[in-house]
Amino acid sequence: MKTAVVIFPGSNCDQDVIHAVRDTVGCEVNAVWHREEQLPEGTGLVILPGGFSYGDYLRSGAMAARSPIMGAVKEHAGQGGLVLGICNGFQILTESSLLPGVLLPNKTLSFICRPCFLSVENTDTPFTGLFEKGQVVQFPIAHGDGLFFLPADELNDLENRGGAVFRYVSPGGVGGDEWNPNGSVNSIAGIVNPQGNILGLMPHPERASEAILGGEDGRLFWRSVASFLEKGGRRHGLL
């Protein structure tokens, strides 16, 4: 599972995600500066990490979506390659139109950092294959603009195709406003594109990948991707 982590000016979870992937899967991980125009040869997974690319000035993710490297990321995705956006990376994916929807300011209008419980709603993706459907995992969130929004008709489409991969729930797996920290529609925490190769999520699996930091649920996430890539590399149906 050769992985490329893109570093934009203002990214600040790039080293964290490099650490978590290396520590869990032990694979080759390359840091790619946003001014590059090519991804390293043989890249299987591209990660757009969390942080405040360009200081979140203008709008979260808006400027990074126009960075030189994004051409190569789009090309990689178009060929069925895996792309993962975490937090600010998710915002960059919606700003690049690689994923639908938009991330608005949290309903509290404040930044929120806390552990959250998520149910894994779709296990038929390259990122969630090793989870049980409906499994509750704990990943922390840390964001100011994490309210996922889609107009009603597009939201229906997304739900009907199983595009909502992660939802905020109670520790027991029950939904409800009380467990939805930022006010996302349908408590959506993470989505996947129709082809299944691009995933964006607000919570941070890399922060839940070591027991000493309080949780290991994230390891299954990285192992899922590794296992998918080992078995065939690319999303079937595309290439």
Place this chain on the structure above:
Amino acid sequence: MDFSKYGIRKEEFAAAEAALGREPNECELRILGVMWSEHCSYKSTKHLLKHFPTRGPKVVLGPGENAGIVDLGDGLGAAFKAESHNHPSAVAPYQGAATGVGGIIRDILALGARPVASMDGLFFGDPEHPRTGHLSAGIVKGVGDYGNAVGVPTVGGKTVYDPCYNENPLLNAFCIGLVELDKIVSSQTARPGQLVVLLGSKTGRDGIAGAAFASVELSEDAKESRPSIQIGDPFAEKMLIEACLELKEKNLIVSMQDMGAAGITSSSSEVAAKSGVGMKLHFDRVPLRAADMEPWEIALSESQERMLLIVAPEHMEEVSSVARKWELDCAVIGETEEGDDYSIFFHGEKVASLPATLIGDGCPPIHWPSEKPADFETRWDFDLDGLPAPGDWNAAMLSLLGNPSMTPKRWIFEQYDSMVQLNTVSGPGHPVSVLRIKGRESLIGLVFDADPWKCCLDPFRGGAETVARTVRALSVAGAEPLGLTDCLNFPSPEVPGQYWALEECIEGMAAACGALGCPVVSGNVSLYNETKSGAILPTPVVGTVGLIPSPEDFLPCGAWEEGDLLFLVGPCNPSLAGSLYIRSLGRPEAGRPLEFSGEAEKDFSERALRTARKKAAHSGRALAGGGLAAALAKDSAESGCGARIALGIPTRKDVVLFGEGGARALYSVPMSRVPLFKAIWSGYPCLELGRAGGDVLSVGGAFSLAVSRIQEIWRNN
């Protein structure tokens, strides 16, 4: 010459004139006015700070540099410092707090260390006061927005509410970074013939002479002070951090200094004076963001996110290319030379020429008159018999637990990214914040604490108690203290009673540092924290850093298990003086805090460390604000486990439960470890309190509360 309008006193003008052999010109006077301000020169406190022990086996770098460094073993050091940003936060809470965080991060960066964690000390007014909501919301958002964007986690802190901070809130920012001991960057290593380089944001009119503004009482019309406020840009800071660390890794920097108070002048003259070189600066070459700036404005601008580098000429091209990568301005603004002359040129004309050593060290010290306040001893008069025991114990407990100084402050710390960088083992909401060091066994323990009420009642004992509290908390968690940093927040030193309290506080802190073997490695002083409506309480804030040898040696709190025996170690005669209980009763803060006993503290710390290392307990918590009652409630709520306590001692229950001070801790011990635990604490007061279990926390003859009730109070606070 009217020097007073530049904040220069008569004897200071005379000193400058004598050193120069002529009258200083206006530009020079403005420079000296800021550099010799209290904030920059420490003229009122320099001689007092000499009382602090600053050396120890683990100290690599003591006070005098941008931050102190302690040895973590195997060639790694921890650079840390705390700094106040009180006056700016009082006038413009959001920007004041944000730039406070940015400033302390650059202090750590200046040593070549990567900043890995921050903490904040927040001192707000009465929650009911009309300004408190606005000030506290702005300050918290400022700390969060800056730290979050820069990617330095805020892992802990201290928040206090008291009416004395109504008009003058305090913001103290702490930062710690990691640096290989053989790669420390210094501000003392410039040599003649090297380039003076300005890296980072452009220089503007923001924050002109902010240091001078921080050296007088806050004026009634705070708006007048707005031009002294700096504006923060965390994105630029993030670029600056990465650029400076890349330059360090490539060995392209000879010397480095952050630009904080007094901007270019302070940073460049400090490097010149400490390195023993002269310097020529050409202000036409400074990248500006405002038109027509006067030379003195350029000299004293406190525009943020700038660093001063000293670079060997042959490395300049490479330095410029790293700056371009991180999209930062980078300009050669001068050169070093032999001698001590510090000169500024503007449009070909020499506008200032001062000896570098005069700028930093030439200010004559001030020994303000000191006098113990006449009513001082009478503050201790306290008639315990006149204080009725609580009629309704449950109500008294609930009121104590709901006190804003007691609640966990979730609304604050959830606005902070406390996890980025993947090192946070124990984050905010705990008495000790714990970081792991990647690739190593050992953990770092951090505590930030203050007790202004005890410092008010008896500044010596309060100062000692403040230091001791941090060391107790670390020891109980299994962390051996390595050193500390302090922010001394006080009102005007020109009032003899207030100056006396400052002296006494420092003496008390120094005594505790000495007794506990915990030296002071860095810190700052913030005076003139007062407005027309009053002065703040003496508020020394202490940040102490400790080392835990391995994850197994870390003893958490709030980890009771069913069936554990609970023990109180330490004396059963705490004092209600200055306690949270007395304050929440609305009683005058009267009485005298406990006497500091260095021997007892040392003994306690050693036993506490042994308890953690020998795994003699499941959970341990040093007693602090709210005393035993608060510790029981916190541990119980966090453990989700009740307890039945019987206090089999004749002392008044309210004193035992709510009293504060002294080396005490609450432990929960599994039955199998009780003999070991008792052996460790044999010869030290150790009282069995009862057994953990059930869903009710009850103390016989006092209160009985459902654990869920306590959790409920704290859930949304």
